[in-house]
Amino acid sequence: MNTTDKNRAPSAAAKDVSHKANKDHVVIFDTTLRDGEQSPGATMTHAEKLEIAGLLDEMGVDIIEAGFPIASEGDFSAVSEIARTAQRAVICGLARAQIRDIDRCWEAVQHARQPRIHTFIGTSPLHRAIPNLTQDEMADRIHQTVTHARNLCDNVQWSPMDATRTEWDYLCRVVEIAIKAGASTINIPDTVGYTAPVESADLIRRLIAEVPGAQDVIFATHCHNDLGMATANSLAAVEGGARQIECTINGLGERAGNTALEEVVMAMKVRRDIMPYTTSIDTRKIMNISRRVAAVSGFAVQFNKAIVGKNAFAHESGIHQDGMLKNAETFEIMRPEDVGISGTSLPLGKHSGRAALRAKLKDLGIEAGDNQLKDIFVRFKDLADRKKEVFDDDLLALVSTTGEGE
Numbered sequence: 001m002n003t004t005d006k007n008r009a010p011s012a013a014a015k016d017v018s019h020k021a022n023k024d025h026v027v028i029f030d031t032t033l034r035d036g037e038q039s040p041g042a043t044m045t046h047a048e049k050l051e052i053a054g055l056l057d058e059m060g061v062d063i064i065e066a067g068f069p070i071a072s073e074g075d076f077s078a079v080s081e082i083a084r085t086a087q088r089a090v091i092c093g094l095a096r097a098q099i100r101d102i103d104r105c106w107e108a109v110q111h112a113r114q115p116r117i118h119t120f121i122g123t124s125p126l127h128r129a130i131p132n133l134t135q136d137e138m139a140d141r142i143h144q145t146v147t148h149a150r151n152l153c154d155n156v157q158w159s160p161m162d163a164t165r166t167e168w169d170y171l172c173r174v175v176e177i178a179i180k181a182g183a184s185t186i187n188i189p190d191t192v193g194y195t196a197p198v199e200s201a202d203l204i205r206r207l208i209a210e211v212p213g214a215q216d217v218i219f220a221t222h223c224h225n226d227l228g229m230a231t232a233n234s235l236a237a238v239e240g241g242a243r244q245i246e247c248t249i250n251g252l253g254e255r256a257g258n259t260a261l262e263e264v265v266m267a268m269k270v271r272r273d274i275m276p277y278t279t280s281i282d283t284r285k286i287m288n289i290s291r292r293v294a295a296v297s298g299f300a301v302q303f304n305k306a307i308v309g310k311n312a313f314a315h316e317s318g319i320h321q322d323g324m325l326k327n328a329e330t331f332e333i334m335r336p337e338d339v340g341i342s343g344t345s346l347p348l349g350k351h352s353g354r355a356a357l358r359a360k361l362k363d364l365g366i367e368a369g370d371n372q373l374k375d376i377f378v379r380f381k382d383l384a385d386r387k388k389e390v391f392d393d394d395l396l397a398l399v400s401t402t403g404e405g406e
């Protein structure tokens, strides 16, 4: 196989993405099926992976990282089939910096309308120590493997794993090598969730300013959530000039997870005034795919998770419910319909007030006069003190017995 550095210009496929990405378009790269599935216990079946890939494709994800083809026969066949069936997304497979990994990856993704090979190597001192490579030896390996990938596929992404803990000079040097060898996307992973927003933006800004050839490629950000900063770090990287965000549905991923797709996409949609970027995501499909990923991975979504948690559009306290009944914008910064939820919910509990009770009774077809409402309210509060949530059936039972014994 020819591994000569051809110093190529960006490929047609890369140009297509970078054209959109040059200004204000942020490419969404979903890795639920690769990094997400690496969460201990989140393994998905072949059929489940195909279903999720189909939903991601329909939702408008630009690039689906479908798996790690050399990892297992199962991963290989899932990536191959996703490559064959995807309608519009670029289909990407992951490969270590080894020729056999890259060949296997290509075997799987080559069937796609738009295939991509994503190859990576750990560049920080800790990661260089594992294969026991010197800086020069690793640089040679990067040159050789990216060139090899580019000889197979005109859309190659390269990642220096643990970039945020890699020495600055060395990071610049290897990024330049990967660009010269033909990578059209350079992903900067914060593999252990170590960076902070200010640094995340600065790192990308400096790479774009200082590395020769950086203007011709797309920089991507790939954040993990160990300190709870993955979303903030990803958005900061975009401020610094990154135009691809790598993320997963529900933030699924190793340890504390990856950047959550729904969070970065909705943040850019809701705060376009200060983050003037677009994505191709049909946000109304978010809730359905969130539920499906939770179901197939077995990872339930926490109730207070931003955007997709059960309580993300629920209001229990009297003041909030009253405000919501008057004007939804009082306590909601986005419309539930925009993320595929049918509407706000006003669950009744001990913090709820008269306005929400009256509205709920009306929904149930009960028009209560002022006196009757007063009675029902007293009994409702008594019940709510004993029960976490008062459901419709509880309320109906309570109404039917109000006035008894008086």
Ligand code: KIV
Pocket: 035, 120, 159, 161, 162, 187, 189, 190, 191, 192, 222, 224
């Ligand atoms: O977190 C990471 O560094 C990765 C790489 C393989 C891109 O997932």
Ligand code: ZN
Pocket: 035, 189, 191, 222, 224
């Ligand atoms: Zn990762």
